[in-house]
Amino acid sequence: MALALLIGIVIVVRGQHSANISETALGASASPSASSSTTPATTTAANVNCDIIVPANPLSAKGLATPYQLTGTGGMTAAQSGCTMTNAASLGAFVQATILNTQTGRLYVYDPLVITQGTTPAVAPTVPVLPRHYVATIDFGFNGTGLYQVGATRHALAQGNCVNGMRGSIFGQQSFCNGTNFFNAAHRMEAEGRLFVPSEGRSSKIIPTGGRLGTGQACPVTHNFDMVDQDPSDNVTTLYLLNPATGQTAQNTTANAANIPGSTTLANGSDNTLLDLFMDPTLGCTPFQVADLANNNQPTSSQALDELLAEKNEPNIRALVPENDEMTLDGQGQFDVAKTNLYRMELGQPLVSAQTNVSSSPAVFCQNMVNIQTPFLAANQTLLATGQSPVTAVGNNLFTFLANRLSMSFTNLGCQNFGLTDPVTVTLDGNGAATAATFTTTVQKASSTSGPTVPSRGQRHGRHHHQYMNPSGM
Template identity: 35%
Template structure:
């Protein structure tokens, strides 16, 4: 469902989509963050765009990061104009550090929710459903391996995807991997050439489940995320939200699919089959004819059964890794523990299953520094009992 033009809504971010957004020229035209409510220099209000391109002739992918700038400014360095394949199929995914982002401009093939006043919040998509449809048709042809297998981790277990109950949170499959460079109040694409040219800059990123898996967890446990060549510079491979979701189609059951209780798919704070399916289309998940087939209870049961044991099983590998949010947790392990405990409450799993979280954390000045596991879990053939894991040390 395409959006109609949005009207002003206090507290919302409005992002203007350029003309012909799926063309090379459109991809290289900066997206404009409208004045008034949001500012791209504010870390809590930044908005990101990510394009994934599929060539149906060669059955290959590429990734490009359209630039977002503030209204009334110019790029610090003009975006690279990508060279697109002749029959390129382009999909666009949006993520925000703000509470919400509403698309305006050339949005005929975009989905931001059910309407401009009933949006998903931090995410949006343009051309996503068509993109996934073309990719899966090519994959089923059997002539080439379009989507690679997910592989195995350091323990010989299947690598996690964005649909693995061990790493999902209250609203899975959201936000993008795109980063940008900032110098003053101007912005540029995050390429090696631009870093060298700007010399002094800040590189900033979207708070993203996709980046968490592909950029932080996968390297720690020796997994290989699905990446494709950058169309901004040679010899650089990039991950993307679309590639992660395609990779997740290779995962075996149980598979975490967006439940009806996900905050991003609620309409007026109530479950909505239309909004749930609209979101699922944007991230390549199967649609459901009835809400009970996206049961919050089933989701919570699998979350409880799988996540605590899985996080504990990779604790040694992630305890020494940096936290993606140092104001929340002091390393990747404590971040994952805090994230699980918060999601357990935010998804109302405590009320649905009538039990407390199997993971709790100790905090210092609001930052998680220890993780406590309260259930015995069978991991890799051995039974591991509840333990306490410190931020600086693994016991």
């Protein structure tokens, strides 16, 4: 397994409670959606993997309200492995459901609760009232390296159509249940005019590349090369409340926050959290939000909503999950088209083809990331510098964080193997956090489209994107 740089930090999410967000680099191995009881146990100090126990009938209202349990792999207990929600910054797991009413086209979000195995919820989860006819997708995010789905019952994973990678090679931090069915239904209803997804919105703050400040610049979405990293479209926007005194968790609702004095907010480092909670507010944009069924229908975002928004408002050059994303590599670290397609299907993205490779083959993904994101950051550095850093150990503000993240993604995707040059020069303080950055905005062209693209696991730094809420994670 790849050992990743694991960074835990405390941030403030939109003025709420403190939130622990971390990221690690992703490694993958072991069987897909099976118990990891055959995975060799590791010591607590070195452990980067956990099991998450999925309840029976996870797509039902009862299943969504039944707490998921976090524990160690290979027979380790939660305490032995460090797989506890009190250790969420390093090994926390997060679950998010997005629900589509297949009659009315209305969308909802519900965040199932994750607890440490052997504990009880700080507050019992709210049982959602679901439409009579619906389809749901469940997304998993993890702040460690590998999260293994384990069914609470023999048929739980099959009941949820849960997907955790290929045999011998899990995705790692991200996994899914029923994503393909959800997006197939959503796309069909959009085509029939029965599901409305809004525009991405426009901002008067964003300076277009090579242009002057004007009005109506399109806000970025998760398929924009303006904001992607080494593992795009990964992890969730779920937040939980933690009672530090008891180690118990609860859903992040207004009522629960009032009833758990001194609670802190736990977060999953993700591209989606980066966009929805950090970039959008700074850029004068608003994420796609719908009713939260656990929180009195208050508006909230989700990973699946971000994907629907990106698909509806595709940029001219779209960033899809590439084959050199570490989560889609096979067990030997090689490109795996089947695994990449499996991941894309769970997010509703088109399969690997000559058409999608025009923008998102390994070499072209690197080329587009360099040629599009670099001038975007350079043009908007003054504005971005006013934003809060998701991870102060990576950058001291949103701009330096994004610049450092771009440089790390360049290395972690093996972009140098395509004849490209890292366009970012970062100034680091004594603790390794970026405090300034300069760019080379000369347009580059990938000179090779074959050969090794990913550095050896020992050479990678940072985790992946969510890591950006760690260097490489968000």
